Amino acid sequence: MGKPEVKGTVTSLSSMFPPEEVQKAAKMVEGKLSEKQNEMNQLKEFIADNASLINLVQKLPDELHHDIMVPFGKAAFFPGRLIHTNEFLVLLGESYYADRTAKQTVEILKRRGKSLVSKVDALKAGIQDLKAEASFFDSTASEVAEDLVEIREYEEDNSTERASQSGPVELESPSVAEADNKVSSSEDDEYARLMSRLEELEKEELAAEDDGENDEDEDANANAAETETETDGDEDELTEAAFHRKKDEGYSSLDHGQRSLESQPRKQLQQSKGKDPMNEEMPTKYNHQGLTNQLACTGLTAEPVTKGEISHSRIIHQDTKMLNPPVNASVRSEKARSKQNVHDSSRNEKPVQTPKSEFDSSKAFTGSIIEHTENLEKKLPEQKTTSSQSSDSKPSKPVSRFKMQRK
């Protein structure tokens, strides 16, 4: 699949997705899956009981009296008979009871059955999602185990970029192709969005650069150089790269969790954005996403960026960032990546306290990146090493930038 072209990066999958982490994630998903299965079984039992009860209630009024054994506690019976066979006392919940006839009771029970059935359907959908996630993790685990190497190649012309994975096992490429195919359609829309955002961000970035660069001398310089190089040429490539990430993410076109694992670099992009509105959005969106996977992913990538100024507490921001439209992230990240690092560090540390807070307003991105690194530290220690490596390889290639973030 790869077209040997201008630039390319080779990453071993195992460095991106440490096998233990993948296995852990796979196990987690399996656990959740089994939980849901249990719940579903229980609900099915309830439905069966409900159905048999409906039958019974319908049959009882056929006789005036029924001879039965009346239970007395859990361990004793009295022989007796059922009387008033058409009157039933039904529990409506919260210690409220209702005296109903057989017909009315049957109606109540039928309504209960309907709600149970809808619950089962909802559970089924959830189980499907989890299964897809699990299969994704499994495939990733097998790929990692096979020492698959991911090769990203970027063409100068903005035709479709494909991230090709090749390695000892060529079988993987067909699956990757499939994934790409699946994702390509959705990416077209995103591409358009990306382009427009990219332009917006560029403008902001230029404005912000002037202000923000001052304080963060070292970081800024380093980052600035990067951003400049980035902005200079290959915006298209960047977007392309972003696409790729999205493609990668779209392996199973499902949960964020999958994405997070796959698109670590993407996350970085997102993080780096630093648009003010983005930053503000993030805290609010924090609540939405509770995907730990994302955290893990983002955390990893952010490490190199933050340069030790990371604050763990920002993890939340990361979540929000990740969740935020990937488009924004990818587009912005390209530009403000370097800046954001600077900003993020300042932001993360203490938006309130640090003198660098001024950056925050101008360059919103800063906060997110740092957070990620925190996560990275916690979750994927391995990533640190890779990220640090990536930071070294800034230079000219737009690809390396992504790699950096990815790592």
Added chain:
Amino acid sequence: MDSLRQEKLQKFEEFVDRRLKPDLVRAIAERDKVFDQQKIFSDLRKNIETLEKNSVTSLRTLVNLGSEVYTQAEVPDTQRIFVDIGLGFHVEFTWSEALKFISLREEKLKRQIEEYTRLIASIKAQIKLVCEGIRELLQIPEDKTVEGRVF
């Protein structure tokens, strides 16, 4: 030396976590079951005594058909009561016979509970022992590395 100790430490910890703790949990669960049985029978006894005291001959109750749907039921003669004696058997008793049986049953349950309590106590003691060993191993690392603390 240190690696040896680390190994031992690990073995002890694993032992505690994999064998002793689950054993403890299981034993406690079994004992709880017996507690429940005991409660059932003591409730039954109290009810029968109440019936006897008030000389109740007939009874009106609500029978749960499942899912909390109740039907009225009448017991014309409360003299005969069928008690579950285990293994799926129910024996017809009069009140006094039932009470006698229940007291016998309660004795047996009490003995079972004592057994379980003893078992639980011994497991807890073992856990404590191993933990102490681990603690000693850790707190005296510098002194004599090759002390050969074998448990």
